[in-house]
Amino acid sequence: MVKYFLGQSVLRSSWDQVFAAFWQRYPNPYSKHVLTEDIVHREVTPDQKLLSRRLLTKTNRMPRWAERLFPANVAHSVYILEDSIVDPQNQTMTTFTWNINHARLMMVEERCVYYVNSDNSGWTEIRREAWVSSSLFGVSRAVQEFGLARFKSNVTKTMKGFEYILAKLQGEAPSKTLVETAKEAKEKAKETALAATEKAKDLANKAATKQQQKQQQFV
Numbered sequence: 001m002v003k004y005f006l007g008q009s010v011l012r013s014s015w016d017q018v019f020a021a022f023w024q025r026y027p028n029p030y031s032k033h034v035l036t037e038d039i040v041h042r043e044v045t046p047d048q049k050l051l052s053r054r055l056l057t058k059t060n061r062m063p064r065w066a067e068r069l070f071p072a073n074v075a076h077s078v079y080i081l082e083d084s085i086v087d088p089q090n091q092t093m094t095t096f097t098w099n100i101n102h103a104r105l106m107m108v109e110e111r112c113v114y115y116v117n118s119d120n121s122g123w124t125e126i127r128r129e130a131w132v133s134s135s136l137f138g139v140s141r142a143v144q145e146f147g148l149a150r151f152k153s154n155v156t157k158t159m160k161g162f163e164y165i166l167a168k169l170q171g172e173a174p175s176k177t178l179v180e181t182a183k184e185a186k187e188k189a190k191e192t193a194l195a196a197t198e199k200a201k202d203l204a205n206k207a208a209t210k211q212q213q214k215q216q217q218f219v
Helices: 015-022 140-169 176-217
Strands: 003-011 034-044 050-059 077-087 092-099 109-117 126-133
Touching: 003 140, 015 109, 015 140, 077 109, 109 140, 126 140, 140 176
Parallel strands: none
Antiparallel strands: 003 126, 034 050, 050 077, 077 092, 092 109, 109 126
């Protein structure tokens, strides 16, 4: 049995901008799991379509129960092939990705179509499909559930990374990452706590001074 995913996303940028950002997505703060990317083939067809194939290396963290099934020397990186077809005339880009190692443990195939949003020509729609399968006897269902959950999490990171790069290319200030936001919140909390401590000390000193003045009046 295969787990299937279907999702629609919208980027509030034109198709041309998204197309340009697609080739500059890495690195970004949300893609730390992407280690390398290499273009292994590229050609322009007679009908002016751009065909490309890229090889990407990503980290492949397994759940603890899955690690017990494989020797310690098994590579934890996953190699992914990405084929893409860009049709500038019709403003569509179709990508298809799949892993070429660890396929027995889990195979994840993804197909994405980027096209102009029908309601706003300045936006880009993304139709995303994925198929998650496993050939491991007895635990394939658990592996597929894990793979689908991780895929959904990675989709969120992918979209945030896309938005980050688009903002940079358009000269805008990219939205802060969760880590940066948390760090700023922590620093602000420290400043607030320090200010509160200083204020408490000041009030205590004033109260002590008043108490001393009262005592002196009765002496």
